[in-house]
Amino acid sequence: MAREFARVGVVGLGTMGAGIVEVFAKGGIEVVAVEVTEAAATHGRETIESSTARAVSRGKLAEDDRTALLERVRVTTDMGELADVALVVEAVPERLELKTEVFAALDKVCAPETIFASNTSSLSITELSVRTQRPSKVVGMHFFNPAPVQPLVELVRTVVTEPDVVDDVRALAESLGKSPVVCGDRAGFIANQLLFTYLNQAVGMFESHYAGREDLDAAMRFGCGYPMGPLALMDLIGLDTAYEILEEMYRQSRNQRHAPAPVLKQMITAGLLGRKTGRGFYTYAEPGSSQVV
Numbered sequence: 636m637a638r639e640f641a642r643v644g645v646v647g648l649g650t651m652g653a654g655i656v657e658v659f660a661k662g663g664i665e666v667v668a669v670e671v672t673e674a675a676a677t678h679g680r681e682t683i684e685s686s687t688a689r690a691v692s693r694g695k696l697a698e699d700d701r702t703a704l705l706e707r708v709r710v711t712t713d714m715g716e717l718a719d720v721a722l723v724v725e726a727v728p729e730r731l732e733l734k735t736e737v738f739a740a741l742d743k744v745c746a747p748e749t750i751f752a753s754n755t756s757s758l759s760i761t762e763l764s765v766r767t768q769r770p771s772k773v774v775g776m777h778f779f780n781p782a783p784v785q786p787l788v789e790l791v792r793t794v795v796t797e798p799d800v801v802d803d804v805r806a807l808a809e810s811l812g813k814s815p816v817v818c819g820d821r822a823g824f825i826a827n828q829l830l831f832t833y834l835n836q837a838v839g840m841f842e843s844h845y846a847g848r849e850d851l852d853a854a855m856r857f858g859c860g861y862p863m864g865p866l867a868l869m870d871l872i873g874l875d876t877a878y879e880i881l882e883e884m885y886r887q888s889r890n891q892r893h894a895p896a897p898v899l900k901q902m903i904t905a906g907l908l909g910r911k912t913g914r915g916f917y918t919y920a921e922p923g924s925s926q927v928v
């Protein structure tokens with residue numbers, strides 16, 4: 636019989652984690668959202684509040700539904716509150732050791748049948764799964780930024796994931812109005828393998844002064860119908876996140892096209908991480924803003 640997901644957990648309330656909480660809560664599911672510090676928890680809650688307020692102002696969500704959505708979200712710093720959830724999605728930063736620690740802590744707290752999902756975009760789900768006490772109940776559940784808006788969810792199965800775990804998480808994603816796809820465990824999965832090869836090449840063209848940022852972005856928007864050009868998209872994703880994804884893809888593939896363009900590291904060192912710091916390839920009105928100045 637298919638599992639029911641009345642209550643789920645999300646660990647890590649950064650851009651992706653907060654968006655994932657919003658998706659579950661909008662779908663009528665109770666969410667326990669865990670962060671490490673009170674400050675990070677408050678920031679996560681604010682992200683969810685402002686994103687849902689935006690959805691209301693755009694006519695995507697009724698005010699009453701927003702209130703109900705927010706009531707379904709419990710933000711806490713106590714991982715112990717995840718004892719009775721059917722599924723936990725981790726969305727902490729892209730470091731294998733950190734994600735391993737999170738799953739080890741969850742193994743102690745959660746029931747043996749709880750499914751562990753990772754929102755990682757490039758780390759190996761297999762490597763993560765064998766470090767838990769439940770490798771067959773570990774899947775990748777990779778959302779796209781902004782998670783409340785993008786319909787895609789990549790479900791990553793390993794050689795030991797139980798088929799019914801994949802089936803049930805797929806049904807859950809569909810019930811949330813998402814369009815899930817299933818794939819195997821290779822860095823970048825489907826979308827990022829294709830997307831980041833392209834983004835990295837665009838950064839290379841910019842770095843070599845082959846074309847300016849506006850021309851590069853305009854080419855893909857007006858020539859190919861992409862909603863954003865590659866450099867604007869890099870700013871949305873975050874240059875640090877993009878770099879980590881490319882590095883992991885390069886580590887696994889040794890394909891030169893995945894070797895991060897050198898300017899990325901320089902921009903990261905200088906704190907130009909994109910929208911979140913107010914400056915990346917473009918400069919924004921303030922950190923977190925989408926308004927280019």
Ligand code: 3HC
Nearest residue numbers: 686687689690693695756778779780781783784862863872
């Ligand atoms: N809930 C529901 N709907 C929402 C919402 C919310 N919280 N917030 C915004 N929306 C809706 C808006 O109402 C709007 O809908 P409409 O077009 O029907 O009016 C739509 O979402 C777009 O929102 P905005 O008007 O605020 O913004 P834009 O029109 O400028 O679009 C964008 C912004 C959605 C980011 C669009 O430019 C886009 O799709 N860009 C490409 C993003 C992309 O490629 N993402 C993937 C990145 S890779 C990744 O995530 C992988 C990871 O591993 C790094």
